[in-house]
Amino acid sequence: MDIETFSEKTAEQLFEEVHIHGPADLYTLSFEDLIKLERFGEKKANNLLEAIEQSKERDLAAFLFALGIPNTGKSTTKVLADHFRSLQAVMSATVEELTALPDIGGIVAESIVTYFADPISRDGIDKMLELGVKATPPEEQAAPPVDSFFNGKTVVLTGTLHKLTRDEAGARMEALGAKVTGSVSKKTDLVIAGEKAGSKLAKAKALGIMVIEDEDEFIRLLEEGSNS
Numbered sequence: 157m158d159i160e161t162f163s164e165k166t167a168e169q170l171f172e173e174v175h176i177h178g179p180a181d182l183y184t185l186s187f188e189d190l191i192k193l194e195r196f197g198e199k200k201a202n203n204l205l206e207a208i209e210q211s212k213e214r215d216l217a218a219f220l221f222a223l224g225i226p227n228t229g230k231s232t233t234k235v236l237a238d239h240f241r242s243l244q245a246v247m248s249a250t251v252e253e254l255t256a257l258p259d260i261g262g263i264v265a266e267s268i269v270t271y272f273a274d275p276i277s278r279d280g281i282d283k284m285l286e287l288g289v290k291a292t293p294p295e296e297q298a299a300p301p302v303d304s305f306f307n308g309k310t311v312v313l314t315g316t317l318h319k320l321t322r323d324e325a326g327a328r329m330e331a332l333g334a335k336v337t338g339s340v341s342k343k344t345d346l347v348i349a350g351e352k353a354g355s356k357l358a359k360a361k362a363l364g365i366m367v368i369e370d371e372d373e374f375i376r377l378l379e380e381g382s383n384s
Contacts (some may be wrong), residue, residue, distance in 0.1 A: 159204075159210075169193060169195075170185075174193070179222060179280065183208060183212070183284060183288070185204075185205065187205060212287075214289070215237070216236075216243060216291045217230070217234040217237035217294065218233075219289070219290075220233035220236055220246065220291070221233040225267060226267045226271065227267040228264060229338060231338030232337075235257055235260065235335065235337060236249075237293070238294055238335075241294065247272040247281075251265045251266060251269050258310040258335050258343045259310075259343075300331065300332050300333030305377045305380065305381055306329045306334035306346075306377070307332060307333030307334070307381075308345075309334050309346050310334070310335045310337055311329055311334045311336050311344070312339065312340050312344055312347045313325055313347075314353045314357055315349050315350030315351050315353030315354070317348075317350040318350070318371060319371060319375060325374075325378075328378050328382070329378070332381040332382070334346075339356070340356045340365065342363060344365050347366070347367045357369075
């Protein structure tokens with residue numbers, strides 16, 4: 157759940173000594189559980205408990221990513237959150253509904269459906285919600301300019317950009333109506349290829365997908381869309 161101060165070593169220690177077997181179990185930890193552990197003084201115990209408490213406030217995409225659903229990454233969980241806009245809707249989605257979305261193929265869709273059909277997974281999610289963990293839907297965004305070059309396009313970023321970070325570039329395209337995904341497929345409309353773009357660029361060219369390799373041209377299109 158993206159908990160500060162929570163290291164792999166701490167996870168192993170809690171698994172072995174306190175029987176923390178899943179994310180939900182973390183929210184049942186007490187000061188008494190931690191203070192008796194080796195290398196856990198009062199300050200470290202309180203810091204971890206505070207970080208766990210703060211981690212209860214998560215947006216839906218971050219919550220889904222933290223579940224560790226097989227074959228999904230941050231871009232996939234963001235697509236799920238933006239489209240379905242509620243945890244219950246994601247959990248109820250069918251394979252057909254999922255494969256209609258950009259960046260989600262048959263294997264990923266089956267993984268998502270199988271994960272949420274598992275009673276152990278559902279029990280863990282229910283337990284987290286009962287313990288106060290929130291999966292907040294994404295905020296409604298202002299309608300993008302209808303004449304934006306990016307509006308309605310499914311876009312993949314690959315390679316290194318020098319004038320924008322990948323997160324900045326993705327956020328600006330999304331504000332202009334694009335869906336930014338992590339993998340190239342037949343559903344992809346456009347690939348933005350920075351320096352040292354590799355297999356994704358090659359696949360885009362093989363599929364005949366539009367590619368922009370000039371970063372200045374990319375930024376011009378962003379600015380043009382923002383000013384329209």
